[in-house]
Amino acid sequence: MSRRFVIILLWILLPLWAAGQPYLKNLEIMVNVRNNGDAVVTQTRTMTITSKGTECYIPMEGLRGITLSGFKVSDETGKDYTLVGWDVSATRRQKEGRCGIISKGEGAYELCWGLDELKDGETEKDKIYTISYTLGSLMKSYNEAEGFNHLFVGAGIYPLPDKVKLRVSIDSVQIDTSNARGWAFGYYGSTAFKDGGFEAWTDDFNSGSRMIVMLALKKDIIHPADTLDQDFQTVVDRALEGANFGGEYSGDNYVFTDDWAKWICGKFGIKNARVVDNVSTGICFALTGVFIFFLAFLKTLLTYLAYFISLKPLRILIRRKKVRSKIKKGLSPWQRELPFNGSLFAANKSLNSLSYKENPDINDVLGAFILRLFQRGELLLTVEDGKQTIKIGEHTDQTDNPEDSEGNIKSPSDIKMENTLYYIFKSAAGKDGVLQENELKRWLKNKSSYADKLLELRKTASPVNNDELAGLMRLKKFLQDFTLIDERGVMEVKLWDEYLVFATLLGIADQVMKDFRKVCPEYFAMSKFAQTMETSSFDFSSTVGYIAHYTSNAAVYSSLMHERAATSTSLWSGGSGHSSYSGGGGHSSYSGGGGYSGGGGGGGIR
Numbered sequence: 001m002s003r004r005f006v007i008i009l010l011w012i013l014l015p016l017w018a019a020g021q022p023y024l025k026n027l028e029i030m031v032n033v034r035n036n037g038d039a040v041v042t043q044t045r046t047m048t049i050t051s052k053g054t055e056c057y058i059p060m061e062g063l064r065g066i067t068l069s070g071f072k073v074s075d076e077t078g079k080d081y082t083l084v085g086w087d088v089s090a091t092r093r094q095k096e097g098r099c100g101i102i103s104k105g106e107g108a109y110e111l112c113w114g115l116d117e118l119k120d121g122e123t124e125k126d127k128i129y130t131i132s133y134t135l136g137s138l139m140k141s142y143n144e145a146e147g148f149n150h151l152f153v154g155a156g157i158y159p160l161p162d163k164v165k166l167r168v169s170i171d172s173v174q175i176d177t178s179n180a181r182g183w184a185f186g187y188y189g190s191t192a193f194k195d196g197g198f199e200a201w202t203d204d205f206n207s208g209s210r211m212i213v214m215l216a217l218k219k220d221i222i223h224p225a226d227t228l229d230q231d232f233q234t235v236v237d238r239a240l241e242g243a244n245f246g247g248e249y250s251g252d253n254y255v256f257t258d259d260w261a262k263w264i265c266g267k268f269g270i271k272n273a274r275v276v277d278n279v280s281t282g283i284c285f286a287l288t289g290v291f292i293f294f295l296a297f298l299k300t301l302l303t304y305l306a307y308f309i310s311l312k313p314l315r316i317l318i319r320r321k322k323v324r325s326k327i328k329k330g331l332s333p334w335q336r337e338l339p340f341n342g343s344l345f346a347a348n349k350s351l352n353s354l355s356y357k358e359n360p361d362i363n364d365v366l367g368a369f370i371l372r373l374f375q376r377g378e379l380l381l382t383v384e385d386g387k388q389t390i391k392i393g394e395h396t397d398q399t400d401n402p403e404d405s406e407g408n409i410k411s412p413s414d415i416k417m418e419n420t421l422y423y424i425f426k427s428a429a430g431k432d433g434v435l436q437e438n439e440l441k442r443w444l445k446n447k448s449s450y451a452d453k454l455l456e457l458r459k460t461a462s463p464v465n466n467d468e469l470a471g472l473m474r475l476k477k478f479l480q481d482f483t484l485i486d487e488r489g490v491m492e493v494k495l496w497d498e499y500l501v502f503a504t505l506l507g508i509a510d511q512v513m514k515d516f517r518k519v520c521p522e523y524f525a526m527s528k529f530a531q532t533m534e535t536s537s538f539d540f541s542s543t544v545g546y547i548a549h550y551t552s553n554a555a556v557y558s559s560l561m562h563e564r565a566a567t568s569t570s571l572w573s574g575g576s577g578h579s580s581y582s583g584g585g586g587h588s589s590y591s592g593g594g595g596y597s598g599g600g601g602g603g604g605i606r
Helices: 003-018 232-240 251-268 273-309 312-329 344-352 363-375 412-429 437-446 448-458 466-480 493-505 509-519 528-535 540-566
Strands: 023-033 039-049 055-060 067-074 098-105 108-114 125-136 146-153 161-170 180-185 190-194 197-202 211-217 379-384 387-392 585-587
Touching (some): 067 098, 180 190, 211 232, 344 363, 344 412, 363 379, 387 412, 466 493, 493 509
Antiparallel strands (some): 055 108, 067 125, 180 211
């Protein structure tokens, strides 16, 4: 699309589009934190109002132990607005010069104030609104720091501000990188410690932008009244998930549209350059989107080409054909004996050799190992008040005695993995001995070496024993056809227990359980483990699968966090730059910022 065509479109459409649009030139927010952790927030909105809407409002949600008080509004004339019970349906004339708070319930509020009536002949009016309120206990005391992570400007504000600037100051204290750390999320822009405070600002606040600010102070600089028994590092870690402070974005990338927005405004006498800029930017973004889609397609194509050139798919295909050939050449399509001498670890590594995935899923193999822990009573499923609870039982370490009662030698790799899993679960469960998902994720996050041990289950066998792998496939066929086979041999409880373990590894545990009930219901009377499954009011297989799923997710999350931490530092080390953990100023991150208090979508004129 030519530049001339863009100009023609703008020439035709923009005067119609921009007419009657309100304009927010500047949004400035001052946050002054007192010694007790309360914060006085003062917003200054420099804007042009039109006939659109009857009021402005600021949404407040998810305050999480933060109180709201002291709401006041004034304007450029020095007039203080009257605080009244607020009625959104009132007319513009009735709202003029008044302000009020709407309680939405569950700690959600809207701070509202009325727009001026326009005089006869007026189409717009310049206003400067000053809004102030107090957030009680915004800053809280943590174990190693005082801090907050709060959303001050939500996404979807109307009209979009040309510029947003926020400054945090502390009563009677100068803060800088020697005693504080600061981060900002949700927008493209900058941050810095300036003149004894922390500042965040942008001149490109788009429709998806938010302004979240997180600040940490060294202990005893101030003394917040609200104390939490946790590390502020946990708040930082959550906020930094997915964050990117690299500063790749720059508003200069779109100077073309900014310049043309100014040119069009000059030609037509349009005051709101933001509207003009949004339309012209939209046209350019549409063209850019087509180009990016092409690049993404090209990248995907090249990735697949590189994958096939590596010959890995061909090697896997040949291996699969060899295994199928060995199965066909065998005397029977079924195998009753456990392959790999009953080793889950070896069987899983060989299964991975048949996967086209770079990082094979470990949910099934984890579920199989977890099932063994249940079989030995090292994990216990109980039901309390209609809820299932996973409790930690007594552990039997088989490292020094790998031989079972029938003289079979257990795989050292299996024993090591079972010991590792038990230690992880027991440590994560804590004093009450009850395993919970959030406890496991938190424990593994701080013990990444154990997460890496679990992720060893992604490894592929080298070399692959195709004979044993074919045996594993025959065993799978045997279990799948269990109800169709006439000769199944004498029912052996321990062997059938292991059948369930291998069925879990192979992803067919539910069907095998049903077949066991049809073919040999007495198994559930002879096996103590099977009795546990039968008496549970819950789907036992699903429970095991769920534990395996969140264990796998926790391990992957821990490994990723460890990789990130390896290139950064602790909360109080560093002091400047763009590193996620340095918090000393630089670029903001458009992504990240999770776990914040306050905020809510929308806001502005309605």
